[in-house]
Amino acid sequence: MSDFKHYSTSTIANLISDTETTLAQLKAEMQRRExxxxxxxxxxxxxxxxxxEFSLKSIREFLAFLIEEYRKEKPS
Amino acid sequence: xxxxxxxxxxxxxxxxxxxxxxxxxxSVAALVYFLICAVGLIGSGxxxxxxxxxxxxxEFATNPFAGLVVGTVATALIQSSSTVTxxxxxxxxxxxxxxxxxxxxMGANIGTSITNTIVSLGHVREKKEFARAFxxxxxxxxxxxxxVVIFLPLEMMxxxxxxxxxxxxxxxxxxxxxxxxxxxxxxxxxPVVNTAxxxxxGLPDGLGGxxxxxxxxxxxxxxxxxxxxxxxxxxxxxxxxxxxxxxxKGPVSGIFSGTLVTVLVQSSSTTTSLMVPxxxxxxxxxxxxxxxxxGANIGTxxxxxxAATAADGNQAAALQIAFIHLTYNxxxxxxxxxxxxxxxxxxxxxxxxxxxxxxxxxxxxxxIIGVFFLIPGLCLGISSIL
Numbered sequence: 068m069s070d071f072k073h074y075s076t077s078t079i080a081n082l083i084s085d086t087e088t089t090l091a092q093l094k095a096e097m098q099r100r101e102x103x104x105x106x107x108x109x110x111x112x113x114x115x116x117x118x119x120e121f122s123l124k125s126i127r128e129f130l131a132f133l134i135e136e137y138r139k140e141k142p143s
Numbered sequence: 144x145x146x147x148x149x150x151x152x153x154x155x156x157x158x159x160x161x162x163x164x165x166x167x168x169x170s171v172a173a174l175v176y177f178l179i180c181a182v183g184l185i186g187s188g189x190x191x192x193x194x195x196x197x198x199x200x201x202e203f204a205t206n207p208f209a210g211l212v213v214g215t216v217a218t219a220l221i222q223s224s225s226t227v228t229x230x231x232x233x234x235x236x237x238x239x240x241x242x243x244x245x246x247x248x249m250g251a252n253i254g255t256s257i258t259n260t261i262v263s264l265g266h267v268r269e270k271k272e273f274a275r276a277f278x279x280x281x282x283x284x285x286x287x288x289x290x291v292v293i294f295l296p297l298e299m300m301x302x303x304x305x306x307x308x309x310x311x312x313x314x315x316x317x318x319x320x321x322x323x324x325x326x327x328x329x330x331x332x333x334p335v336v337n338t339a340x341x342x343x344x345g346l347p348d349g350l351g352g353x354x355x356x357x358x359x360x361x362x363x364x365x366x367x368x369x370x371x372x373x374x375x376x377x378x379x380x381x382x383x384x385x386x387x388x389x390x391x392k393g394p395v396s397g398i399f400s401g402t403l404v405t406v407l408v409q410s411s412s413t414t415t416s417l418m419v420p421x422x423x424x425x426x427x428x429x430x431x432x433x434x435x436x437x438g439a440n441i442g443t444x445x446x447x448x449x450a451a452t453a454a455d456g457n458q459a460a461a462l463q464i465a466f467i468h469l470t471y472n473x474x475x476x477x478x479x480x481x482x483x484x485x486x487x488x489x490x491x492x493x494x495x496x497x498x499x500x501x502x503x504x505x506x507x508x509x510x511i512i513g514v515f516f517l518i519p520g521l522c523l524g525i526s527s528i529l
Contacts, residue, residue, distance in 0.1 A: 102391055104426040109386045112417070113379055119262050119416035129264040133504055 164377065171373050174366045175449065179328060180335040181362035182233040182450040182461075184355050187340055189237025190456050192352025207246040207299055209526045211291065212519040214250020219515045224255035224411060225446035226367050228468055230360060232447050236454030236461035241305055245298055248447075248468045249291050250519075252440065256283040257515045258412035263419045270501050272423045277507060278497030279422030279429060283415050283436045284514065285489035290475035304474075308467035312459055315466075328452045367446070371410050378407040382417075394434040398476060401438020411443035429490055437476045444469040 071079065108115075218227045228251050235244050263280035266273045297303045339358060343351035382404045389400035405414045418432045447465040454461030479485045500507040 098391075101426070104424075105390050105421075106387065108421050108424050108426040109383055109390070112383045112386070115417055115420045116375055116379055116413075118265065118420055119259075119413065125261055125265040129267050129504075129508075132267045133508070136504065 167373050167377055171370055171377070174370045174373070176332070177335070177362055178229065178366040178370070178446075179450060179452065180332045181359040181366060182229055182236070182454055183329075183332050183336040184339055184359035184362065185230060185233025186236030186454045186456040186461065187336060188352045188355025188357075188359060189234050189239065190352070191340075191343075191348050192356065193238055205240075205243055206526045207295060208522050210243055210246030211250040211253075211295065212523045212526075214247035214252075215254040215515065215519050216250075216523075217247075218251045218254025219257045220254075221364075222255075222258055222412065223367055223371075224251040224443055225409065226363050227251045227254070228444075228447040228465075229363050229367070229450040232450045232454060232461050232465055233356075233359060233363075235464045236451075236456040236458060238456065241308070241460050241464055241467070242302070244464050245304055245467055246295065248464065249295060249471065252287045252472070253284070253291065254515065255412050255443070256280075256287055256415065257511065259283060259416040259419050260511055262416045263423070264507065266419075266423045267504060267507075272425070273504075274497040274501035275425060275429070276419045276423035276497075277500050278493040279419050279427075279432045280415070280493075281496050281510070282429060282433055282489050282493035283439075285492045286433075286436065286475070286479060287440070288514075289479055289485070289489060290471070293478060294471060294475065304467045304471050305463075307470045308463040308465075311466040311470065312462035315462060367409070371408065371413065374408050375413065378404075381407055389435075394480070397431065397434030398438040398441075398480070401435035402442040403438070404435075405439045405442025406445050409446060411439040414439035414442065429494060430487075433490055434480075437480060440472040441469070441476060444472055 074082070214227060214231075218224050221227060228248060231239075231244050231247050231251070235241055259280040260277075263273070263276040266276040294304065298305065339355060343354050345351075346354065385400045385403050385407075389396045401414055404417075405411050408414065415436050418427070418435055421427045422429060422432050444465070447468050448462075451458070451461040451465035479489070496506075496510065500510065
């Protein structure tokens with residue numbers, strides 16, 4: 068961490084201004100990336116539509132996973 | 144040369160696609176027609192089977208908690224709130240008292256949210272993904288449970304929804320809206336309904352009426368199942384556009400989009416189940432998913448409203464229960480999402496449950512069995528003893 072005590076007031080003001088600008092840019096970039104990721108997910112809506120249907124298969128797989136976990140945890 | 148052949152092939156495929164789409168839309172229209180006929184059959188059958196004793200027949204459900212449980216369990220087993228609410232509309236048209244039907248409609252809302260919860264189980268192999276997916280699914284459950292906690296006592300004390308539903312039905316009663324007293328929807332469905340009625344005329348009232356109800360229920364099952372399938376194929380592109388447009392536009396846009404997508408695909412469980420993989424991927428946060436879920440509750444009311452347009456028997460009551468369904472869901476969103484203190488209670492509860500279930504998967508299993516079957520079963524048992 069810099070020793071701010073030796074900085075002039077105007078330098079600190081400039082640093083604050085620069086930091087705020089950088090922060091705003093980083094936030095905007097973050098939002099852009101989030102929006103991009105969301106757009107990509109929505110583009111795959113057909114696939115999600117298929118996997119979003121009720122099926123007994125997901126219950127079977129879930130139960131199989133539970134049994135698998137239980138066997139792993141159980142000391143042999 | 145190759146380009147010319149490709150263009151010709153594309154043109155042929157485009158024509159085939161258009162032809163297919165037209166055929167699919169015609170099928171949707173035919174299925175909707177049969178859905179409306181089916182509700183008419185249930186109303187007519189219930190009236191024939193019970194005479195003036197419909198109220199006595201549902202004496203066991205006059206306890207609102209029993210009605211709530213009937214709606215929850217029936218929907219959880221059938222996996223379609225549209226089917227259950229359409230059947231309820233038919234029963235109300237046939238003489239089931241509206242006051243008995245109100246908690247059933249509320250229960251249908253709870254029961255329908257089991258679909259996306261089960262869909263979320265598919266993400267079990269990835270811990271973080273499962274936590275997100277399970278939270279996204281159960282936020283709908285917690286919202287619907289909170290809605291019941293708020294509105295069922297208000298309904299029991301003041302008949303709030305019954306009054307609002309009656310008022311709205313009064314505005315839209317079809318007899319008054321139709322030209323020269325003729326109800327076009329009823330007239331259009333009359334050939335099917337009357338043919339079915341005539342075919343059971345020789346049978347005793349109880350048996351004939353029950354047969355009509357059974358045929359109506361089977362027809363509703365089939366029509367809603369296939370309408371859902373066709374609309375999903377036809378509307379996936381439109382749903383995509385709506386969701387793209389809603390990104391980053393805030394909660395109101397999310398609620399509106401959820402409503403619209405549900406109206407397009409005719410199934411709230413499809414919309415809410417779609418949110419599960421979107422949340423599971425991590426691209427959408429729970430707070431972004433939540434408004435879509437609320438919109439799905441509103442969008443699903445269109446089926447019961449549609450069904451009520453051709454109810455055979457007491458149409459005013461049929462419209463009343465359909466409007467009660469709509470009013471209940473709209474008020475639920477306005478009150479719970481509108482009041483800051485209540486707004487994020489379902490989100491917090493779902494986040495906690497998601498994180499807990501990701502640590503111990505048995506919690507997820509216990510939650511599903513408990514909320515949708517065990518607790519309702521216990522309530523039903525207790526209410527039948529009392």
